[in-house]
Every structure is written in C-alpha cells, then in structure tokens.
Amino acid sequence: MGSITEQVDNIPTYPPSLQVPNVQEMVLKDPLEVPERYIRNEEEMQTKTDSSHLSSQVPVIDLSLLSNGDKEELMKFELACEEWGFFQVVNHGVAIEVLQTMKDASNEFFELPLEEKNKIAMPPNDMQGYGHAYVVSEEQTLDWSDTLIMLVYPSRFRNAKIWPTETKGFKESIETYSTELKRVAEELLGSVSLIMGMDKGALLELHKELVQALRVNYYPPCRTPDKVLGISPHSDTSTITILMQDGDVTGLQIRHQGGWVPVKPLPNALVVNILSNGKYKSIEHRAVTNESKIRLSFASFFIPLDEVEIEPLNHLIDSDSLPMYKKVKYGDYMRQSMKMKHDGKAHTRMAKTEF
Ligand SMILES: O=C(O)CCC(=O)C(=O)O
Ligand SMILES: [Fe+2]
Numbered sequence: 001m002g003s004i005t006e007q008v009d010n011i012p013t014y015p016p017s018l019q020v021p022n023v024q025e026m027v028l029k030d031p032l033e034v035p036e037r038y039i040r041n042e043e044e045m046q047t048k049t050d051s052s053h054l055s056s057q058v059p060v061i062d063l064s065l066l067s068n069g070d071k072e073e074l075m076k077f078e079l080a081c082e083e084w085g086f087f088q089v090v091n092h093g094v095a096i097e098v099l100q101t102m103k104d105a106s107n108e109f110f111e112l113p114l115e116e117k118n119k120i121a122m123p124p125n126d127m128q129g130y131g132h133a134y135v136v137s138e139e140q141t142l143d144w145s146d147t148l149i150m151l152v153y154p155s156r157f158r159n160a161k162i163w164p165t166e167t168k169g170f171k172e173s174i175e176t177y178s179t180e181l182k183r184v185a186e187e188l189l190g191s192v193s194l195i196m197g198m199d200k201g202a203l204l205e206l207h208k209e210l211v212q213a214l215r216v217n218y219y220p221p222c223r224t225p226d227k228v229l230g231i232s233p234h235s236d237t238s239t240i241t242i243l244m245q246d247g248d249v250t251g252l253q254i255r256h257q258g259g260w261v262p263v264k265p266l267p268n269a270l271v272v273n274i275l276s277n278g279k280y281k282s283i284e285h286r287a288v289t290n291e292s293k294i295r296l297s298f299a300s301f302f303i304p305l306d307e308v309e310i311e312p313l314n315h316l317i318d319s320d321s322l323p324m325y326k327k328v329k330y331g332d333y334m335r336q337s338m339k340m341k342h343d344g345k346a347h348t349r350m351a352k353t354e355f
Contacts, residue, residue, distance in 0.1 A: 096268055
C-alpha cells in the first residue's frame, strides 16, 4: 500500500469534508427549525446510558504538583490514565488572561457575518479552515456545530490562507494560547513517559517533532437538545488532546463503564484526553448542545510527524499476550480515520492486528 500522505509545498493537508449548511446561520434564521438531517434517534442519543451521577468522579490533576515530581500526584495521574483516559488539569500555569483572550477573540470571530468568516473557509481539498469536519456521506446525520481548524505548530506547517486576519488579535491569541498549551502537553507527555516506565523525555522524542492543531468548535443553541448532537461520538487520533471549555455550559460527555458522563467545566481548568496503544484508553466522547446558550470549545491536538511509525511499545505487551495493534505510519493512520465519519473508535480498527 502506498502512502496516502498528501503534502503540498511540504504543508500537510487532510481529507476534506462534504459541504453542509452553516449551523449558526440556520439557527439565526429560524431558532425553532431542526432539519431532518440533524435529528438522531433514541438509540443514537443513548439517553438510557446517562451516567451524570459519575460526573464528580472525573479525576482532577494538579499539574504543578505533577511536574514537580510529587509521587502521590503521579499515582493519581496513573490511575486517571488507566481508569478514565480523561481528566481535568488545574494549576497548569497558563495565565487566566491567556485563556480569556483566546475565548474573547474566538467569540468575536464567530460573531462576524458569514461572508467574513468564509474568507477563511475550508477549501475543497483540505480540512483546515472554517467549516465542518468529518462529513463523508450525504446520508450521514449532521452535527449541530461549525468549526475552525488549523495547524499551529511547527509554524512552517501553517497555511496562511486559512489563518484569521479579520478579527483583531485573533492570530496572536491563537499563537500565545497554543505556545502555552504546548508546554502543558510536553509536561503531561513527560509524566506519561514516567508511568509507562520510560525516561521522562521518551514519548516526546518518539514524536520527532510535536505537531499541534487547533480546533475551535462553535455550538449554537438548539431548542430540542435531546434530538441532536453537537459532535458525534468519536475518539481523537492524537497522542494527547487538551480541551478548554468556554463558560459554564456543560457539553462534553465521555464514555465510561458503558455510560455517558458529562465533564462539568471547572473554572479555568483544561480537559485532557490521552491515547497510548490500548494500555491507556483513547476514550470515546461526544458533545451535546444547550437549549438556550452558545457553547465554544477549543481542542488542541498533539500528534507526531506524519512519517513517524507508531506501534505498541514493547514493554506494554505482556509476554503471553499478542500485540493489539500493528506498526503503521502515523500520517496514514490519521488520514484513514479522517475519511470515516465520526463513528466511535472505527479508525483504530485500521491498526488492529488480525489474529
Ligand atoms: O466540544 C467538546 O467538548 C468536544 C470537542 C471534541 O471532542 C473535538 O473537537 O475533538
Ligand atoms: Fe474529540
């Protein structure tokens, strides 16, 4: 099989999505209308697996303690990775103003008229820019959200055509925010390396270079939130995702013990989701919408360079068990997953070994 990595001028591009209506605009025109294409049946909504009562058990990690080598926090961290795969991080050292500026500038961008936002619309051949991601079929039930996606680091990967210029300071706030989040990601990767029994710098090194993408999700309110989803259930293809939630609207839900657990935003906390070859789970998650409030979320994805080959780390495979995943090039794995609709953990099947 040849590589499906696509590079133009050495800037990575990603499989595009089909054109679908702008949700924000649709709601502005008629807040009551929910077209058929967005409506989910009860099975898809999985209302029966509501595990809201577990919300308060989602782990909270103190990054300052963790990075300073606190043994107890490291044990808490290990348990959070093993049992949840998702946790909130406090004391991360990112200044509140940096978080707030990012939220304000993004809000300002999404408030621009559609023609302005469309100046950085996703082009037909890429998944970066303003639009919708993961729409691969006309039959697919659509998500109740619009999105802005871009590669931020390394800076040579930036596609100038889709970087926002209309909103004053937006570009700078993305840069500042992303630089801070990169530091948080590197610290977390250090601790993941430790709990995996490796040197602190080992996982970062395996990436060759840390590639960082940003996805800003805009969820307009929906009058019938029990009939639509903001984002379909999926698991991220990144090594680590760090998510900032805006305001006090709970939207994120994670799959835990067969149910959906809402992650209630703690003030100024960041939500972390870690992937590592089946030992620590890449947890399925989704976003629900709110009846009256807009919600924004900011997902920073950290991934290796495309050419990096990913495979289970030897010492994670028990001597008497077979590896769950085979060796694949990261770029191939990721692009394959992007050609599928968000469908739970479908993309991990590509790397699954067949025994
Ligand atoms: O909005 C959220 O809370 C989830 C966003 C998300 O999962 C993503 O962008 O991958
Ligand atoms: Fe996600």
